[in-house]
Amino acid sequence: MADLTALEQLVPQVRRDILRMVHQVNSGHPGGSLGCTEFFAVLYNHMMEINEGFNMDGVGEDLFFLSNGHISPVYYSILARRGYFPVEELATFRKIDSRLQGHPTTHEELPGVRIASGSLGQGMSVAIGAALAKKLNKDSHLIYSLHGDGELQEGQNWEAIMYAAGNKVDNLIATIDWNGQQIDGATEDVLPLGDIGEKFRVFGWDTVEIKNGNDLASVVGGLEEAKSRTGKGKPVAVMLKTVMGNGVDFMMYTHAWHGKAPNDEQLATALEQNPATLGDY
Amino acid sequence: MKYTDQGKQDTRSGYGAGMTELGRTNPKVVALCADLVGSLKIQTFIDENPERFFQVGIAEANMMGIAAGLTIGGYIPFTGTFANFSTGRVYDQIRQSIAYSDKNVKICASHAGITLGEDGATHQILEDIGLMKMLPGMTVINPCDFNQTKAATLAIADWHGPVYLRFGRPKVANFTAPDQIFEIGKALTMQDGTDVTLVATGHLVWEALIAAENLANQGISAEVINIHTIKPLDEEALVRSARKTGCVVSCEEHNFLGGLGESVSRTLAQHLPTPQEFVATKDTFGESGTPAQLMEKYGLNNKSIEAAVLKVIKRKAQ
Numbered sequence: 258m259a260d261l262t263a264l265e266q267l268v269p270q271v272r273r274d275i276l277r278m279v280h281q282v283n284s285g286h287p288g289g290s291l292g293c294t295e296f297f298a299v300l301y302n303h304m305m306e307i308n309e310g311f312n313m314d315g316v317g318e319d320l321f322f323l324s325n326g327h328i329s330p331v332y333y334s335i336l337a338r339r340g341y342f343p344v345e346e347l348a349t350f351r352k353i354d355s356r357l358q359g360h361p362t363t364h365e366e367l368p369g370v371r372i373a374s375g376s377l378g379q380g381m382s383v384a385i386g387a388a389l390a391k392k393l394n395k396d397s398h399l400i401y402s403l404h405g406d407g408e409l410q411e412g413q414n415w416e417a418i419m420y421a422a423g424n425k426v427d428n429l430i431a432t433i434d435w436n437g438q439q440i441d442g443a444t445e446d447v448l449p450l451g452d453i454g455e456k457f458r459v460f461g462w463d464t465v466e467i468k469n470g471n472d473l474a475s476v477v478g479g480l481e482e483a484k485s486r487t488g489k490g491k492p493v494a495v496m497l498k499t500v501m502g503n504g505v506d507f508m509m510y511t512h513a514w515h516g517k518a519p520n521d522e523q524l525a526t527a528l529e530q531n532p533a534t535l536g537d538y
Numbered sequence: 539m540k541y542t543d544q545g546k547q548d549t550r551s552g553y554g555a556g557m558t559e560l561g562r563t564n565p566k567v568v569a570l571c572a573d574l575v576g577s578l579k580i581q582t583f584i585d586e587n588p589e590r591f592f593q594v595g596i597a598e599a600n601m602m603g604i605a606a607g608l609t610i611g612g613y614i615p616f617t618g619t620f621a622n623f624s625t626g627r628v629y630d631q632i633r634q635s636i637a638y639s640d641k642n643v644k645i646c647a648s649h650a651g652i653t654l655g656e657d658g659a660t661h662q663i664l665e666d667i668g669l670m671k672m673l674p675g676m677t678v679i680n681p682c683d684f685n686q687t688k689a690a691t692l693a694i695a696d697w698h699g700p701v702y703l704r705f706g707r708p709k710v711a712n713f714t715a716p717d718q719i720f721e722i723g724k725a726l727t728m729q730d731g732t733d734v735t736l737v738a739t740g741h742l743v744w745e746a747l748i749a750a751e752n753l754a755n756q757g758i759s760a761e762v763i764n765i766h767t768i769k770p771l772d773e774e775a776l777v778r779s780a781r782k783t784g785c786v787v788s789c790e791e792h793n794f795l796g797g798l799g800e801s802v803s804r805t806l807a808q809h810l811p812t813p814q815e816f817v818a819t820k821d822t823f824g825e826s827g828t829p830a831q832l833m834e835k836y837g838l839n840n841k842s843i844e845a846a847v848l849k850v851i852k853r854k855a856q
Contacts, residue, residue: 314612373639382600386607416597
């Protein structure tokens with residue numbers, strides 16, 4: 258098992274970044290960001306083979322695509338703390354003239370971001386295209402992507418899911434953040450998704466389930482298992498069960514904090530639950 | 539007329555010929571298609587470069603996203619399907635994953651406009667130029683014949699940035715030079731004139747040349763400008779010609795809302811207000827029929843251009 262000490266330090270700091278970023282501009286999406294913190298921490302600091310510096314084409318390294326772009330706070334925090342850009346720049350989130358737009362974009366040339374996302378359902382197609390390019394380039398590195406569970410209501414995903422299986426895109430690990438919540442309520446109430454893993458399997462994917470997506474050891478184990486299944490003729494989907502708002506007690510088990518920032522008092526309470534470990538931006 | 543028809547051909551075959559050449563000369567070019575290989579005339583490219591062809595099935599949204607992703611590995615993807623399914627159906631995918639993401643994707647669209655013919659209005663898009671020209675950073679090209687479409691296909695591979703390349707289904711006159719160099723954004727003055735400027739794009743360039751010949755017999759000297767690149771528009775060439783002739787007729791196989799004509803109007807309004815008439819569809823859907831019947835009924839042929847010229851010249855005199 259990997260040494261989780263560094264990751265254990267990183268996680269509460271990223272949560273602080275997320276909370277402070279959305280609080281500062283009284284907007285943004287803390288819920289899904291907090292729920293995916295462990296995933297991002299493991300992905301960028303344990304799983305992915307990443308070259309120094311940033312090159313858009315990313316030849317000779319693993320690449321990641323965020324499809325559910327609204328969880329930009331966690332993405333930006335992780336990218337900054339991985340060294341893609343100065344941590345201080347997190348203070349510009351959602352402000353005028355910033356590279357840290359409300360939803361991620363390549364348009365402002367923020368290092369680490371390779372596609373714009375925000376309008377949902379498009380990232381899996383893009384990830385597949387990048388995976389096909391890897392194969393053309395005879396580059397054995399992997400493509401990772403993240404998608405919301407509610408996002409799977411967008412039909413383009415199913416075109417992509419069908420394509421990836423039919424064309425044996427087996428250098429792709431697509432993770433579904435299965436938190437069961439979306440803006441208007443529980444996915445079960447808004448538009449039931451059924452057994453997402455079974456749907457992927459029926460379409461011809463291999464799947465791995467991470468039952469506790471907010472436990473670092475489980476995420477490491479699950480993603481390593483997923484990686485071991487690549488290169489075997491099937492794309493791999495990871496069912497990552499998370500709790501939206503994880504790490505802040507009053508934000509958990511509800512869709513209420515999907516796209517709402519805490520006020521001053523709420524922020525203070527939330528930060529008390531996530532002590533500074535690496536220094537605030 | 540100084541141009542002769544070298545034999546009727548479809549512009550989509552010009553695209554196919556261009557792709558064949560790119561397949562042999564540019565190893566970064568990859569092709570995608572949404573179940574319309576025969577219509578897009580790319581079988582030779584596929585036969586010669588099977589590893590660089592991606593059949594995505596009837597899933598255009600996915601095709602646009604995959605194309606965006608392929609650029610991230612350093613490739614130049616050319617997507618292929620009908621114009622209707624290349625634009626309106628996938629507008630948000632193009633907007634976010636390609637245009638806003640600055641991806642070097644070439645969106646190649648066949649069966650544009652009303653000359654698609656018998657399939658009718660579901661497939662005859664007359665709004666695509668407007669849709670695509672409104673996207674920041676998008677280049678919009680509508681070549682006039684087989685030779686120019688082939689040349690344009692080659693040119694866009696060397697042009698960095700997203701491009702919309704629009705071409706058609708029917709066999710039409712092939713009258714431009716086979717070995718032409720295609721300069722993106724450069725208007726071509728096909729014929730000099732002094733009384734009126736015909737600004738035409740796509741299939742309407744040939745119609746404009748015929749109209750100019752007929753007008754010459756009536757003593758009217760028409761300048762014919764081929765605007766193959768609607769965006770970026772060669773504003774200087776337009777203003778120069780309008781200054782000389784004093785009136786303009788724009789000619790396009792597209793709705794007059796959002797098309798070439800409006801780009802011309804905007805340019806002239808800003809730099810040299812000039813009387814203008816529009817040969818275009820007038821905010822309507824098409825219908826089934828032969829291309830010739832439809833061009834006649836919807837006012838898109840040389841006769842319609844002549845009528846518009848007589849009208850705009852009178853306005854100039856007022």
